[in-house]
Every structure is written in structure tokens, then in C-alpha cells.
Amino acid sequence: MSTADTSHSTAEVDRETDRPAIAEAAEVPPPEAARPVMTAAPAGSALGLRLFGSELGLVFRRRRNQALLTLLGAVPVMVGIALKLSTPRPDDGGPRLVSQVTGNGVFLTVGALFFVLPLILPLAISVVSGDSIAGEAGIGTLRYLLAVPAGRTRLLLVKYAVSVTFCVAAVTTLTATALVTGLLLFPVGPVTLLSGSTVSLGAGMVRLLLVAAYIAAGVATLAAIGLAVSTVTDSPIAAITTTAVLPVFSQVIDAVPQLRAVHPYLFTHWWYSYDDLLRAPIVTDHLTRGLLTFLAYTLVFGSLAWARFTSKDVTC
Amino acid sequence: MTTATEAGAPVVAPPPPADGHAIATHGLTKRFRGGQVAVADLDLAVPQGSVFGFLGPNGSGKTTTIRMLLGLISPTSGSHTLLGVPMPDGWATALPKVGSLIEGPAFHPHLSGEANLRRCDAADRTADPRTSRRRIGDALERVGLTAAAGKRYKAYSLGMKQRLGIAASLLRHRELLILDEPTNGLDPQGTREVRTLIREIAADGTTVFVSSHLLAEIEQVCTHVAVMRTGRLVAQGSLDDLRAGTGVRIRVDTPDTGAARGVLTGLGLTDVRGSDDEVSAELGGLPPERACAELVGVGVAVRGLAVVRPSLEDMFVELTGEGFDVDG
Incomplete structure (x- = not known):
């Protein structure tokens, strides 16, 4: 299976390079044409691994999504350069984050994540997850996927898995460029945590990776929400916009003190609990509640998506 | 909710012997949500x-x-x-x-x-x-x-x-x-x-x-x-059954439409229709040459005589109305 998949994706990459049609045509009749047509398909196909690979290629080769990842990767570079050029004084009253970053480049990761978390990162996730089903419906390929048959539940799971993978890729891209930029532009050394104690650079890096993982889990909630939204409309733009507005709306409510009673139920409320990972020892109450909230949202919206999609009339 | 069935196990049994x-x-x-019956x-x-x-x-x-x-x-x-x-x-x-x-x-x-x-x-x-x-x-x-x-x-x-x-x-x-x-x-x-x-x-x-x-x-x-x-x-x-179901007609080109109608009706043909210079009727089992002889025999000026088998296209248009019109 893995061999087949590798050659499969290699071929797809080739296809993207706009080679002349003649060259493509020449490679059509393969030598192994004598093989039997219907041998039992490998187990991986039944699990949807092949479809997952194909969908992954579709999402990550799409220019729009590549642009989003590039944008996310550019944020820490821009922030890093801006901080480097601004030559801040330690006592000018700016955010503590700024002096932390300039004092230790490792903190650029946290800084960059903090900047993209309210809007840019959720927007990127919304684009991919909102487009997942509605995009196929919009261009009509959904009816063919279902007639193949891809299976409605299987297709939904694959689409969700691809959106979550994109979340991880987005956070990873940002974290990686932030680490590299931070190491290049600023001094690096033992990490002083928010609680005041200092840990070794290695231990500090582990903390940073935990922060990135927690944030990825938080924004991955949007993958389930976007999937659910994506099953109720045939317009990808409507699905993406709706999904992108929800976390913004949630954060607005979170900022209104009079609505304090509902704050614990907002998924974005727990996104910022990652700073508990930067204390010694790690304070877990909020982190645990956050993760449970993300899980609850994922289950609720995943169920909604499943209920809707498996009973939906596909008329587009 | 009838399509919400894939959660169940796929049908493993071989398909029942199809009735052909x-x-x-x-x-x-x-019936769509608007009530329209498609x-x-x-x-x-x-x-x-x-x-x-x-x-x-x-x-x-x-x-x-x-x-x-x-x-x-x-x-x-x-x-x-x-x-x-x-x-x-x-x-x-x-x-x-x-x-x-x-x-x-x-x-x-x-x-x-x-x-x-x-x-x-x-x-x-x-x-x-x-x-x-x-x-x-x-x-x-x-x-x-x-x-x-x-x-x-x-x-x-x-x-x-x-x-x-x-x-x-x-x-x-x-x-x-x-x-x-x-x-x-x-x-x-x-x-x-x-x-x-x-x-x-x-x-x-x-x-x-x-x-x-x-x-x-x-x-x-x-x-x-x-x-x-x-x-x-x-x-x-x-296709053969449907073609068989469509009536073969005889068409007579003649100025004496009145007399021709009389002859065809007299021969027991049904669905006799006519215009100014032609008469047609469902032929049934009658040999067309008999109709021709009969017409000429009573002095109907026969300018042309044809046996017309309606094409499937005619049948189609007849069955579906205007053919190209979009139905409600």
C-alpha cells in the first residue's frame, strides 16, 4: 500500500508542472498492462487512505491554501524584523512580550502565535474546512464522489481529517519559521517562564511545542465547525465566510464582561489558556477544561455534519 | 432519512438473482420541498x-x-x-x-x-x-x-x-x-x-x-x-413493441377529398382525416393496393398514394407534447 501511494503522489506532483500534453500522453500505456483487472484492493483503500492522500494533495497543492500557509509563515518573520529594527528599551512600557522576544528569540514563537490566533489562523482553517464539502457541491464533483461511491460517512471523515491536517500544517509552519527567525535575529538562552523561574533551552523548547500543540487543538475545533457549516450550503464562499465569522463573534462575546456567564462555553475563550504551559509547574485546570471544550464542540459539530450529510439530497 | 443507511453494515450477501x-x-x-412533484x-x-x-x-x-x-x-x-x-x-x-x-x-x-x-x-x-x-x-x-x-x-x-x-x-x-x-x-x-x-x-x-x-x-x-x-x-x-403500437396510415393526394373519405370509410378504415387536397386514414390490416383499386374504381382522381409509418420521432413528439418545450 505505502509503495503504491508513494508512486501515486509522485505522479501527481509531476502532473502539476504543466508539461506539454504530448509528454503526458506518451506515458499512458504502462508495461504491466497484463495484470488482472479486479484483484482484491489492499486494506488501506477500505480505510480511505488512498482517498485521504488524494484529498491531501488537492488541498495542499491549491494555490490559495499555499498562499495562506505562506502568509502564516511570513508573520513571525515580519514581527521578528520589526522588533529587531525598533531597538526597544526594556523600560518603555511596551508589552512584556516584546522585551521577552528581544531578550530571548525563543519567545518569538509565542509572540507570533499570539498575533495570528485572533484572526489569521482561524481564517486559514475556515477556508479549508468551509470549502471541504461545499466546494465539491459548488463545482458539482460531490455527486460524482458519492456515485463512485466514496461513501458519505467515509468522505466526511476524510474531509475532516484533511482539515485537521491543514490545522497542524498551519501551526507547524508558523512555529518553524518563528523558531528559525528567532534563533537568527535574537539572543537565545535558558528560558525564563511567566512564573519567574528559569528552565533550560531544551525544556523551554518542549514548552513551546506544547503551546503550539494546544493552539492547534484549539483551532482544530474550527475544522469540525467548518465541516458542519459546509454540509448545509452548496456555496463554498458562504460556508467559508460563516465559519470565519464564528470565532470572531465568539471572541467579541468573550470580551463583553456582562456576558461572563457564557464565557466558559465559548471555544475561543480557552484558546488563550496556553500561557499556563509557560509556568512552573504547569497549571492544568484551564488547559484541561479547554481541551474538553474543544472535544465537546468537535463532537457536537461532527455529529451535526454527519446527520446532515448522510441524509442530504444532493441536487447540485 | 432513507439515505442515512451507510452506518449499517454493507450488504455482503451476493445480489439476489436479479429478475432480469x-x-x-x-x-x-x-416531491421537492416546495411541493412540486418532479x-x-x-x-x-x-x-x-x-x-x-x-x-x-x-x-x-x-x-x-x-x-x-x-x-x-x-x-x-x-x-x-x-x-x-x-x-x-x-x-x-x-x-x-x-x-x-x-x-x-x-x-x-x-x-x-x-x-x-x-x-x-x-x-x-x-x-x-x-x-x-x-x-x-x-x-x-x-x-x-x-x-x-x-x-x-x-x-x-x-x-x-x-x-x-x-x-x-x-x-x-x-x-x-x-x-x-x-x-x-x-x-x-x-x-x-x-x-x-x-x-x-x-x-x-x-x-x-x-x-x-x-x-x-x-x-x-x-x-x-x-x-x-x-x-x-x-x-x-x-423499440419494436412501441413501433408496432403506432398505426400505419394511408395517405391519398386527391382533389376529390369528399369522395375519397367516403371510399376509405366504406372500406372500414378508422381515424379518417383530411384537408383540401389529401385524405388519410389508419390502414389497419388492409392491403394498400385494395384501397387504391377501390378509389380508382369509383373515379377518385388519385394523384398520389402513400403508406406512412410514423417515425418514433413523431410518436415521441406526440407523447411529450411540444417536444422541445420545458414542462412545468
């Missing part, structure tokens, strides 16, 4: 091995029927089987053996034709990835797209898009092919090629269910037809 029908529907009805009480019987023409004007419910057949939309009432397997419950068993073109082709515009087919094949969990490359090459060759395989779909002409849609339905050996308006957007040469392709596929034993609003385009390849009008089935059967 690749498609059988019983009282299939679809398909009403449809009883289709598509014999295995037939080339079945599914005819009707635009808007007569053909595509809605095809979507129900493939489990894309759930019927308001009624049931159907595909290759002997009850749908929609048996989708996992039946659909891999069914190739389809539904309401025109649809592919990802920024992928090449070949990459699009690779995606279709990847979605089919019962397809063998090891033969994928060869099967895709074969399908492209079959529809004459080999040279354009690497071109992006958005650069395809309408006819090429249609061909790619057909190629996708041919990625595997199918027992049933459902083609919705396969000749749309094709030039006369392309239309001929599609007909040839349908003949070849049918010769392999595949049942072909092909819809069209243009009878003439598929009449030559069909063994059976069904005719839809405003969501209802108005005729169904083998």
Missing part, C-alpha cells in the same frame, strides 16, 4: 443487457430519476433496485458496478483530465490502486482524450469535458452505465462517436441506460425506450 432487470423501480416518487409513481423496468433510452423533454424528471437511482436524493415514496440490489441500502454493493454521467460532467478545473480521473479512482475503495494507471489510460483512450490527458480541465472544450465525464464512468468494468444526456455539447462527429461507444459497451454485456431529450440522437442504438412527460412515464417497452 438492471434497474427496477416501483412507484418511485419525488417524478410521480414511476415504474421503470430496464432489462439486463439492453440499451435503454430514457426520453423526455427538458424538465420532465429524467435527471431527478437518475439522482434517485444512484442514491443521491432519497425518494419521497417508492423503492428501486440496481442490478438486483435494493437501494439505497445496498449502495456499497451496487454502485461500484455502476458507471454514471449525471447532469453533465463536473471536475476540478485546476487539475488535469488525468489527475481528475485519478481522484475519482482514489475515491473508489473497491478499485485496485495497482491497476489505476492502466485503467485511467484505457478510459482516456476510449474517449479519445489521450493527447489532452495532461491538460487542465478548465482548458477543455465542452466536448472534451463531456468525454472526460464518460471516461470517468468507464474507469472500471461496469455492469450498468447510466448516462444522462451524454451527447450534450458534442458536435455531430462526437455524437456519432458516443453512439459507437455505447454500442461497444453494450456488446460487452453492459446494460446502458441513456437519457436524452433528443430521440434522434440515441434512437439508432436503443433496444428499449421509456418516455417521460412532466414526471410521469407515458410509454415504455422495446
Whole structure:
């Protein structure tokens, strides 16, 4: 299976390079044409691994999504350069984050994540997850996927898995460029945590990776929400916009003190609990509640998506 | 909620011995949310091995029927089987053996034709990835797209898009092919090629269910037809049966229409109709030469005499009304 998949994706990459049609045509009749047509398909196909690979290629080769990842990767570079050029004084009253970053480049990761978390990162996730089903419906390929048959539940799971993978890729891209930029532009050394104690650079890096993982889990909630939204409309733009507005709306409510009673139920409320990972020892109450909230949202919206999609009339 | 069935175990038992029908529907009805009835009480019987023409004007419910057949939309009432397997419950068993073109082709515009087919094949969990490359090459060759395989779909002409849609339905050996308006957007040469392709596929034993609003385009390849009008089935059967059902008429060109009417009526012919210079009647079993002799015998000035067999086209137009009009 893995061999087949590798050659499969290699071929797809080739296809993207706009080679002349003649060259493509020449490679059509393969030598192994004598093989039997219907041998039992490998187990991986039944699990949807092949479809997952194909969908992954579709999402990550799409220019729009590549642009989003590039944008996310550019944020820490821009922030890093801006901080480097601004030559801040330690006592000018700016955010503590700024002096932390300039004092230790490792903190650029946290800084960059903090900047993209309210809007840019959720927007990127919304684009991919909102487009997942509605995009196929919009261009009509959904009816063919279902007639193949891809299976409605299987297709939904694959689409969700691809959106979550994109979340991880987005956070990873940002974290990686932030680490590299931070190491290049600023001094690096033992990490002083928010609680005041200092840990070794290695231990500090582990903390940073935990922060990135927690944030990825938080924004991955949007993958389930976007999937659910994506099953109720045939317009990808409507699905993406709706999904992108929800976390913004949630954060607005979170900022209104009079609505304090509902704050614990907002998924974005727990996104910022990652700073508990930067204390010694790690304070877990909020982190645990956050993760449970993300899980609850994922289950609720995943169920909604499943209920809707498996009973939906596909008329587009 | 009738399509919410895939959570259940796929039907593992071999399909029950089909009653000889690749498609059988019983009282299939679809009423859309607005209350509009798109398909009403449809009883289709598509014999295995037939080339079945599914005819009707635009808007007569053909595509809605095809979507129900493939489990894309759930019927308001009624049931159907595909290759002997009850749908929609048996989708996992039946659909891999069914190739389809539904309401025109649809592919990802920024992928090449070949990459699009690779995606279709990847979605089919019962397809063998090891033969994928060869099967895709074969399908492209079959529809004459080999040279354009690497071109992006958005650069395809309408006819090429249609061909790619057909190629996708041919990625595997199918027992049933459902083609919705396969000749749309094709030039006369392309239309001929599609007909040839349908003949070849049918010769392999595949049942072909092909819809069209243009009878003439598929009449030559069909063994059976069904005719839809405003969501209802108005005729169904083998082409020979339907032709036999249409009356052969005798047409007499003459200025003496009154006398001619008298003679034809006197011969016991029915449905005698006439205009200023011609009279026609249903011939029934009467030899036309007898009518001719009789007419000449009583002195009717016969300028011309013809035996007219209504074409299937005439029948089609008669059954469906205006033919090209969009029905409610």
C-alpha cells in the first residue's frame, strides 16, 4: 500500500508542472498492462487512505491554501524584523512580550502565535474546512464522489481529517519559521517562564511545542465547525465566510464582561489558556477544561455534519 | 432519512438473482420541498443487457430519476433496485458496478483530465490502486482524450469535458452505465462517436441506460425506450413493441377529398382525416393496393398514394407534447 501511494503522489506532483500534453500522453500505456483487472484492493483503500492522500494533495497543492500557509509563515518573520529594527528599551512600557522576544528569540514563537490566533489562523482553517464539502457541491464533483461511491460517512471523515491536517500544517509552519527567525535575529538562552523561574533551552523548547500543540487543538475545533457549516450550503464562499465569522463573534462575546456567564462555553475563550504551559509547574485546570471544550464542540459539530450529510439530497 | 443507511453494515450477501432487470423501480416518487412533484409513481423496468433510452423533454424528471437511482436524493415514496440490489441500502454493493454521467460532467478545473480521473479512482475503495494507471489510460483512450490527458480541465472544450465525464464512468468494468444526456455539447462527429461507444459497451454485456431529450440522437442504438412527460412515464417497452403500437396510415393526394373519405370509410378504415387536397386514414390490416383499386374504381382522381409509418420521432413528439418545450 505505502509503495503504491508513494508512486501515486509522485505522479501527481509531476502532473502539476504543466508539461506539454504530448509528454503526458506518451506515458499512458504502462508495461504491466497484463495484470488482472479486479484483484482484491489492499486494506488501506477500505480505510480511505488512498482517498485521504488524494484529498491531501488537492488541498495542499491549491494555490490559495499555499498562499495562506505562506502568509502564516511570513508573520513571525515580519514581527521578528520589526522588533529587531525598533531597538526597544526594556523600560518603555511596551508589552512584556516584546522585551521577552528581544531578550530571548525563543519567545518569538509565542509572540507570533499570539498575533495570528485572533484572526489569521482561524481564517486559514475556515477556508479549508468551509470549502471541504461545499466546494465539491459548488463545482458539482460531490455527486460524482458519492456515485463512485466514496461513501458519505467515509468522505466526511476524510474531509475532516484533511482539515485537521491543514490545522497542524498551519501551526507547524508558523512555529518553524518563528523558531528559525528567532534563533537568527535574537539572543537565545535558558528560558525564563511567566512564573519567574528559569528552565533550560531544551525544556523551554518542549514548552513551546506544547503551546503550539494546544493552539492547534484549539483551532482544530474550527475544522469540525467548518465541516458542519459546509454540509448545509452548496456555496463554498458562504460556508467559508460563516465559519470565519464564528470565532470572531465568539471572541467579541468573550470580551463583553456582562456576558461572563457564557464565557466558559465559548471555544475561543480557552484558546488563550496556553500561557499556563509557560509556568512552573504547569497549571492544568484551564488547559484541561479547554481541551474538553474543544472535544465537546468537535463532537457536537461532527455529529451535526454527519446527520446532515448522510441524509442530504444532493441536487447540485 | 432513507439515505442515512451507510452506518449499517454493507450488504455482503451476493445480489439476489436479479429478475432480469438492471434497474427496477416501483412507484418511485419525488416531491421537492416546495411541493412540486418532479417524478410521480414511476415504474421503470430496464432489462439486463439492453440499451435503454430514457426520453423526455427538458424538465420532465429524467435527471431527478437518475439522482434517485444512484442514491443521491432519497425518494419521497417508492423503492428501486440496481442490478438486483435494493437501494439505497445496498449502495456499497451496487454502485461500484455502476458507471454514471449525471447532469453533465463536473471536475476540478485546476487539475488535469488525468489527475481528475485519478481522484475519482482514489475515491473508489473497491478499485485496485495497482491497476489505476492502466485503467485511467484505457478510459482516456476510449474517449479519445489521450493527447489532452495532461491538460487542465478548465482548458477543455465542452466536448472534451463531456468525454472526460464518460471516461470517468468507464474507469472500471461496469455492469450498468447510466448516462444522462451524454451527447450534450458534442458536435455531430462526437455524437456519432458516443453512439459507437455505447454500442461497444453494450456488446460487452453492459446494460446502458441513456437519457436524452433528443430521440434522434440515441434512437439508432436503443433496444428499449421509456418516455417521460412532466414526471410521469407515458410509454415504455422495446423499440419494436412501441413501433408496432403506432398505426400505419394511408395517405391519398386527391382533389376529390369528399369522395375519397367516403371510399376509405366504406372500406372500414378508422381515424379518417383530411384537408383540401389529401385524405388519410389508419390502414389497419388492409392491403394498400385494395384501397387504391377501390378509389380508382369509383373515379377518385388519385394523384398520389402513400403508406406512412410514423417515425418514433413523431410518436415521441406526440407523447411529450411540444417536444422541445420545458414542462412545468
